[in-house]
Amino acid sequence: MKHILAKELKLNLKSFIIWSLSVGLLGLACILLYSSMQGEMKEMADAFSNMGAFSDAFGMSTLSIATLKGYFATEVGTVHGLGGGMFAAILAIGIISKEEEGHSGEFLFSLPVSRTKVLIAKGACVAVYLVFFTLICGILYALGFAALGEELPTVQFMTFMGRQMLMNFEVAGICFGISALSWKNRMGMGIALAMFFYFYDVIGRVVPDLKDYLFVGPYSYANAAEIFTDADTPVSAVCIAVAVTVCGVLFAFFYYNKRDLAS
Secondary structure, eight states, rough: OOOHHHHHHHHHHHHHHHHHHHHHHHHHHHHHHHHHHHHHHHHHHHHHHHHHHHHTTTTTTTTTTTTTHHIIIIIIHHHHHHHHHHHHHHHHHHHTHHHHHHHHHHHTTSSSSSSSHHHHHHHHHHHHHHHHHHHHHHHHHHHHHHTTTOOOOOOHHHHHHHHHHHHHHHHHHHHHHHHHHHHSSOOOHHHHHHHHHHHHHHHHHHHHGGGGGGGGSSSSOOOHHHHTTTOOOOHHHHHHHHHHHHHHHHHHHHHTTTTTTOO
């Protein structure tokens, strides 16, 4: 099993490096740009905070983008949330189905190793890369604060990164289950799913009738504006996230062990 894990880590290394550095460096660039835009931000903050539903959707009604903390929550929070969700979806939705699409499953499943062990190795690969994705991005963002000589709001920052990682695990869990269903890499579906979850959260914060149902989406408990204003932890949303992640993974194991594989 460890050899399968090592192989999966190697096969997905390039994608991991590209996504983690792309998202992390883009977030770092946004932070570093703050110093050159600080004067304009003070003028823009009042205007953005009074734009009604738009301000509510992106947290600018509760946080001032004139401060680095508020700027990070509204700008970098969006970049990391969307980028992380797409990476999790792309990584997980093809990790099982690629074996049938590329006909490598004919060799893999002829080895003296059970399907369960194969899925454990593939799931572990997804988990490892999501953890390191969060660590790399978090380090780059912290370096941005240090470069500007600003104090990092450690507790809020760690809470944000932790919930973002949980959100990525939830998206990955759903896509892992879908990957077990399909014999083709549904990368487009994975990206669409991540974007749907993101825009569902944005629209839900704009439309009053949807606000009570935000907790069903992965982005509800990972919203940067709420975390950096010390809003109450959405316990129901976190519980649903854990349940959905576990169910997605268990479904993949249950279904894949019973289905006939395409030749």
